[in-house]
Amino acid sequence: MSAPASPTAPATVVISPCLWFDDGLEAAMDFYTAVFPNSTVGDVLRRSDPDGGQGGVVAADFTLGGVMFRGINGGPQFRFSEAVSFQIDCADQAEVDHYWERLTDGGEESMCGWLKDRFGVSWQVTPRRLYELLRDPDPARAYAAQEAMLQMRRIVVADLEAAADAAAPA
Template sequence: MSITRSPIQPCLWFDDTLEEAARFYTGIFPNSSIDHLSRYGDAGPGTPGSVMAGEFTLDGMTFRGINGGPAFPFTEAISFSIACRDQSEVDYYWDSLADGGEESVCGWLKDRFGLSWQIVPVRLYELVADPVPERAMAATRAMLGMRRIVVAELEAAADAAVGTAAPG
């Protein structure tokens, strides 16, 4: 059987929580599954039966993971961005991924495993690229003052910058 997938896949280094993380993430994202977990055997360097490595799919994207120990924790230098259709999707991913983690600013958070996520409504991209510079700057300033991105507040800031609602 041949599996078609991208030749480029993220590989995440966990201390010793790969299986827990894979279950957490696949419980949040649609079209997700734990595809394979390799466990140490009796002769392996790890505890027999404990997870060594594995693959899981989140909304169609395959991730590899290893339990490599505490030497290399996650940092914000690598993050995953979720483009959300609307505020309810922003709220869902924010609440789910921040549970047990740490909220940051400008739509960023760290989940309980220390992995960074950007929860971004598509509307933010539209507003910061608005052809009216005052609207774009106002939306950007509003975003910079937020933790979780709130679409209605972005739109209100953009509209207030020119004293009227956006055409459309």
């Protein structure tokens, strides 16, 4: 059980993922804001040069699909891993295909709707229909959809539905 909120605790909290890039933050922001609707680049902090000029990007805020992200160019000390991924809730197969094609361009496909993009960030591209089928009240249909999904890289809704329908009693 969690402790009650402190009377001095803020009424609202904003939690934003912060992505650590070696030096690819600017390219990543440009790429991601082109892939996701309702996306913008916000504040960008650049290195200051001794002569008063500005150098490369140090840190920045950007919004993807209405969600605030922060990024830093922190050097090669840390790498992305599948331990943290971003799930894209797709309304239909067209959305799955859009995000899959865009994010795997220069990246790497994995199983069950997972991929790594060209920057090494892990994503799960999942259609809502997958979760509907996995919660099907008929356990045979749910199991068949799950087994079909486990064989896929990009999730194909029609194939999930066909597997579930084949498991349904005649």
